[in-house]
Amino acid sequence: MTTILIAYRNFVRNGRRFVLLGLAIAGGFFVVTALQSLIAGVTSQINIRGARFYGGSVMILGYQKNPGLAKIGDEGPVLKAIENSGVRPEIVARRVLYGNDGVVFFNGDSVRMRRVIGMDWSVEGPEIRKMEFIAGDPNGMSDPHGILISDVTAKRTGARVGDQVTLQVTRDGGAIDTGTFIVKAIFREASIFGYYTVYVDRGQLNLLLGRPAGEEDMIGLYLRDYRQADEVAARVLTAMSALMPVFPPLHNQSELDSARSAPYQGFRYGTLTTMGFMSEIKTMIDALTLVSYAILALLFVVIVAGIVNLYRVIIYERTKELGTMRAVGMQRAQVRNLILVEAFFLAVCSIAFGLALSLGVLEILSLFRLNAVAGFDIFLDRGHLSWVMNLDTLGFDAALIALVTLLGAWSPARSAQAIEPVVALSAE
Amino acid sequence: MRIHSLRSRLGLAFVLGALAALPSLFAQQSGSVAMLKKADALVTFPNSDFSAEYTFVQETPGQGRSTKQAMVFRRDSENTYLIVMLYPIEDKGKGYLKSGNNLWFYDPVSRRFTFTSAKDRFQNMNARNSDFTRSNLAGDYRVVGRSREQLGQYDCTVLDLEAKTNDITFPKMKIWISEDGLPRKTEDFSFSGQHVRTSAFPVYQKVGDHFVPQTVVIVDELKGAVINGVFEKERTIYTISRPSLARLPDATFTKAWLEKLSE
Numbered sequence: 043m044t045t046i047l048i049a050y051r052n053f054v055r056n057g058r059r060f061v062l063l064g065l066a067i068a069g070g071f072f073v074v075t076a077l078q079s080l081i082a083g084v085t086s087q088i089n090i091r092g093a094r095f096y097g098g099s100v101m102i103l104g105y106q107k108n109p110g111l112a113k114i115g116d117e118g119p120v121l122k123a124i125e126n127s128g129v130r131p132e133i134v135a136r137r138v139l140y141g142n143d144g145v146v147f148f149n150g151d152s153v154r155m156r157r158v159i160g161m162d163w164s165v166e167g168p169e170i171r172k173m174e175f176i177a178g179d180p181n182g183m184s185d186p187h188g189i190l191i192s193d194v195t196a197k198r199t200g201a202r203v204g205d206q207v208t209l210q211v212t213r214d215g216g217a218i219d220t221g222t223f224i225v226k227a228i229f230r231e232a233s234i235f236g237y238y239t240v241y242v243d244r245g246q247l248n249l250l251l252g253r254p255a256g257e258e259d260m261i262g263l264y265l266r267d268y269r270q271a272d273e274v275a276a277r278v279l280t281a282m283s284a285l286m287p288v289f290p291p292l293h294n295q296s297e298l299d300s301a302r303s304a305p306y307q308g309f310r311y312g313t314l315t316t317m318g319f320m321s322e323i324k325t326m327i328d329a330l331t332l333v334s335y336a337i338l339a340l341l342f343v344v345i346v347a348g349i350v351n352l353y354r355v356i357i358y359e360r361t362k363e364l365g366t367m368r369a370v371g372m373q374r375a376q377v378r379n380l381i382l383v384e385a386f387f388l389a390v391c392s393i394a395f396g397l398a399l400s401l402g403v404l405e406i407l408s409l410f411r412l413n414a415v416a417g418f419d420i421f422l423d424r425g426h427l428s429w430v431m432n433l434d435t436l437g438f439d440a441a442l443i444a445l446v447t448l449l450g451a452w453s454p455a456r457s458a459q460a461i462e463p464v465v466a467l468s469a470e
Numbered sequence: 471m472r473i474h475s476l477r478s479r480l481g482l483a484f485v486l487g488a489l490a491a492l493p494s495l496f497a498q499q500s501g502s503v504a505m506l507k508k509a510d511a512l513v514t515f516p517n518s519d520f521s522a523e524y525t526f527v528q529e530t531p532g533q534g535r536s537t538k539q540a541m542v543f544r545r546d547s548e549n550t551y552l553i554v555m556l557y558p559i560e561d562k563g564k565g566y567l568k569s570g571n572n573l574w575f576y577d578p579v580s581r582r583f584t585f586t587s588a589k590d591r592f593q594n595m596n597a598r599n600s601d602f603t604r605s606n607l608a609g610d611y612r613v614v615g616r617s618r619e620q621l622g623q624y625d626c627t628v629l630d631l632e633a634k635t636n637d638i639t640f641p642k643m644k645i646w647i648s649e650d651g652l653p654r655k656t657e658d659f660s661f662s663g664q665h666v667r668t669s670a671f672p673v674y675q676k677v678g679d680h681f682v683p684q685t686v687v688i689v690d691e692l693k694g695a696v697i698n699g700v701f702e703k704e705r706t707i708y709t710i711s712r713p714s715l716a717r718l719p720d721a722t723f724t725k726a727w728l729e730k731l732s733e
Contacts, residue, residue: 147692147693149696149701150531150692150693150695150696150701150703151695152692210660210666210692212589213661214636215635215636215637216587216588216636216637216639217633217637217638217639217641217660217661218589218639218640218660218661219661220660220662220664220666221662250661250662252636252661
């Protein structure tokens with residue numbers, strides 16, 4: 043305890059000696075923390091919004107070889123497999139997804155949809171409601187004739203909340219069908235998830251496509267923590283393999299395409315995560331994460347070199363002081379610990395300062411609306427920069443920096459403990 | 471007892487009436503089918519090839535007109551066609567090749583063939599890829615209603631049609647057939663009965679023993695714009711010129727020929 047108090051007193055009194063190195067550590071920690079928080083924010087945004095777009099963090103996909111349809115068929119065994127897997131998703135969503143052939147007409151204008159989503163509002167409503175709505179009340183989707191359109195579609199067709207729009211699709215056989223829907227709300231979404239997406243009632247979409255009302259193309263699992271998606275996908279697949287024919291584990295769209303084109307009879311099932319559908323984005327996020335760790339590694343080098351040099355100077359300057367301490371009875375180990383505790387204080391203060399700087403800068407950045415920047419909207423939460431500070435990542439980084447600081451101080455501390463009081467006191 | 475007897479008599483009268491009407495209904499039905507068959511026969515070329523130059527004028531309210539030209543080659547006996555774009559210059563060499571149920575689109579820039587669908591719009595106009603294939607009204611549709619109507623100078627029979635199979639682009643159709651057996655107007659409906667487009671064939675030109683429309687007007691019932699307070703529908707007018715029934719080389723209906731044309 044005495045050692046800690048003395049170290050604290052030394053650290054406070056000789057603070058100026060530590061300022062430069064402290065600022066370097068704080069700056070490095072700020073950069074790493076801010077970058078990782080932004081990456082976590084982007085990852086979170088993409089996963090959450092991707093889940094709304096794809097129908098869950100984990101998708102259970104079924105394919106019928108002939109005539110080559112995405113179709114779950116008998117959902118009983120699939121639901122049983124989910125139960126058997128021990129996974130407890132927040133929402134089990136059934137969806138019908140209609141590709142890039144749907145057209146929304148209003149008042150003579152038309153917009154071709156990239157995706158027409160048939161969903162059950164009573165089930166997915168709580169999740170879909172979290173989207174950014176710029177007009178209307180999404181709860182109106184409890185009306186099966188309701189439709190949610192994007193702000194881009196609304197702008198291009200001139201449709202407003204309460205207007206009746208026509209949705210044209212092609213039935214499974216090839217015949218054109220149309221249905222009229224009332225715009226219940228208009229949402230704003232990033233380009234890849236929303237510009238050309240509409241949400242309608244699953245039963246109504248099935249009716250338009252000439253399918254039984256209760257049919258679904260896929261079953262999606264919304265999870266409390268999207269980071270568990272890979273594990274959940276693997277567990278559900280294992281459980282499904284006991285009940286039905288399954289594809290090998292799928293990690294991305296191209297693996298899914300290969301699995302589908304392989305010869306098989308009847309139905310095959312598989313699981314894929316949201317990020318599996320967005321492997322390009324995942325690659326980009328992985329690259330950014332690597333960059334953040336490269337910066338962290340560089341920071342370690344700076345810390346070690348800085349600490350070693352700083353303490354060599356400090357110990358040279360404090361030779362007499364340390365000799366006196368030894369002369370009045372301080373043990374060698376206590377001298378070593380004194381230096382290490384001082385270094386620890388340096389690490390803690392620098393980390394705290396770097397963290398405060400990160401929080402401040404990220405908070406200020408997130409005040410600005412950035413959705414005017416083309417192509418940037420995918421990373422934003424309602425137009426603002428999104429960041430997430432994961433405590434586990436933060437704690438890991440902080441612990442590593444503290445450890446590296448102590449490692450850097452170790453050698454000078456060993457030199458300090460070797461100082462002989464007589465030699466030290468006689469030194470000029 | 472009296473009421474019961476009255477009901478029995480009425481029921482019997484209804485059944486007898488219905489039975490009496492049956493031959494007339496059958497006759498009408500078969501007459502309608504015969505009309506469709508005749509219409510098909512007049513505008514289809516089962517014994518020869520067909521080629522012609524098509525000029526399309528697309529009128530988009532508020533955006534003006536655009537013109538495209540294409541050469542169309544048909545061999546109805548094999549249910550195949552080849553279309554190559556001639557104008558505008560940026561579309562020159564693009565083409566469509568239909569062979570049986572397969573339809574490919576060729577892009578000379580990428581030199582690639584991609585599958586496309588008969589129900590897709592032709593060159594983003596109001597005509598569909600399926601409009602260039604042989605007419606098979608009698609095979610594709612059953613007659614569910616019949617009436618008479620004067621359509622301009624033509625005294626027409628109007629037939630309400632429903633697709634026999636679920637792979638027909640427009641599952642419901644109304645067709646006006648003039649007394650000479652030629653279709654003069656069609657209204658296409660979606661499965662749920664929404665009026666999707668109207669086509670008019672006001673004038674035909676005779677080619678051999680058959681007929682080819684001189685001009686076709688296709689009005690999109692869902693697309694348009696309000697101009698000066700009036701809703702104007704988008705439409706495509708195409709004229710068919712230089713029709714020929716001359717025999718075409720077999721190689722005409724191949725991918726290689728389409729590639730060669732665009733070189």
